[in-house]
Amino acid sequence: MAMLEHVNVTVADPAATAEMLCDLFGWRIRWEGDAMVSGHTKHVGGDDFYLAIFSPGETEPGDGRYQRRGALNHLGVVVDDLDGAEEKVKAHGYTPVSHAAYEPGRRFYFTEENGIEIEVVSYA
Structure with a gap:
């Protein structure tokens, strides 16, 4: 059986959203770094799952879907x-x-x- 590993969502401020999720649910930041189109991502969750919290940079991706929060x-x-x-x-x-x-x-x-x-x- 397959399992869900992560969900990627666009937010205004990855740091603030990550801090809120860690505080509410006891999660941790698993990774963070530069992402596509000069954006930034934080992976927040546990050992077997995470939420990828993405914020786009200045360059809009091709179809714009990563710009929608x-x-x-x-x-x-x-x-x-x-x-x-x-x-x-x-x-x-x-x-x-x-x-x-x-x-x-x-x-x-x-x-x-x-x-x-x-x-x-x-x-x-």
Whole structure:
């Protein structure tokens, strides 16, 4: 069976987004460096996965898709302590919405400053 290794998303400020994700979810910066079209990327996650957080430079790529921020539906993140995660999300100034409890878990969503919706779910 194949597994998902990473998702690449365009943001305004990779450093700020990486810091927020590391603080909220206990992730770490696995790599960072120069990227295509004079941009910059940070890989944030764990040993088996990461989120590639990209910001373009001055030169626009051919089709412009890497210039659009948040071009996906949402990211899903599993946590052990949903209530604790929600408190951290609020402390960062985000508003949790769409709380739901249904088998097999509980969840809520929030949208960060790049327009990326993040679903936080717990199966505990």
